[in-house]
Amino acid sequence: MFTGIVQTTADVVSINKLHGLKQFGIAIKPEFCKNLISGASVAVNGVCLTVTEQRDDKVFFDVMEETLRVTNLDVVDEGHQVNIERSLSFGDEIGGHIVSGHIHTQAKVVSVKNTDDHFNLTLEVAPTWMKYILYKGFIAVNGCSLTIGKVENNTFELYLIPETLKLTNLSEAGLGTFLNIEIDSQTQSIVDTVERVLKTKELI
Known part of the structure; x- marks a missing residue:
C-alpha cells in the first residue's frame, strides 16, 4: 500500500x-x-x-x-x-491518498501548457474509465497522487506545482506520452455501488 x-x-x-x-x-x-x-x-x-x-x-x-x-x-x-x-509503514503520514499500486489503464498526454506561471497536462483515457474521473477527485498518475482539474469528454486536466515537477518525472511528459493511471478505490466503489443499486431498481 x-x-x-x-x-x-x-x-x-x-x-x-x-x-x-x-x-x-x-x-x-x-x-x-x-x-x-x-x-x-x-x-x-x-x-x-x-x-x-x-x-x-x-x-x-x-x-x-x-x-x-x-x-x-x-x-x-x-x-x-x-x-x-x-510502501507505507505503520505510523507514516498519509499525505496523498491510499494507492494500491495496481494500475487500471494508461492515459495519453494530449496537451502540455508550460509557462512561467503554470505547468498543466491534459490527459485522454478510454471512455470506460471516465465515470470514475471526477472534478476535484483523486487520481494517481505514474504513482503521483493528484487532484483532478477540468473534465471534458474523455479528457481531464492536471495542474502541477513546482514541488511535484521537482520530485517526479511528470515534467518530462510530452505530447503522446502514456502515463500510468490508478483510479481512486473509494470513488470506484461508490460509482459501482450506485450503478448496481440503480440497475436493481430498474428491475423492480
Whole structure:
C-alpha cells in the first residue's frame, strides 16, 4: 500500500529480457534504500513491484508480461527516470491518498501548457474509465497522487506545482506520452455501488 507521494526519481540502469518478463535494475539513492530487503514492495511509476535482489547500487525487480501490457513500463528504457515510492509503514503520514499500486489503464498526454506561471497536462483515457474521473477527485498518475482539474469528454486536466515537477518525472511528459493511471478505490466503489443499486431498481 502506498500514499501517492513520490519520494524520488531513479535511473533505470539495466533491463534484461527473460522468458515471460523483464528484469529492471534501478539505481535508487542509498537514503531511500534503508532497511529495503528482498520481497519488499516498491512503487515504480506507480506500479507495485517486488524487490528480487540488491547488488551494489542497484535494486532489481521482475516485471511480468501482464504488468508490461497494462503499464508504461514496457516502453521504459535504460537511462529513463522512474518515480519511486516505498510502501507505507505503520505510523507514516498519509499525505496523498491510499494507492494500491495496481494500475487500471494508461492515459495519453494530449496537451502540455508550460509557462512561467503554470505547468498543466491534459490527459485522454478510454471512455470506460471516465465515470470514475471526477472534478476535484483523486487520481494517481505514474504513482503521483493528484487532484483532478477540468473534465471534458474523455479528457481531464492536471495542474502541477513546482514541488511535484521537482520530485517526479511528470515534467518530462510530452505530447503522446502514456502515463500510468490508478483510479481512486473509494470513488470506484461508490460509482459501482450506485450503478448496481440503480440497475436493481430498474428491475423492480
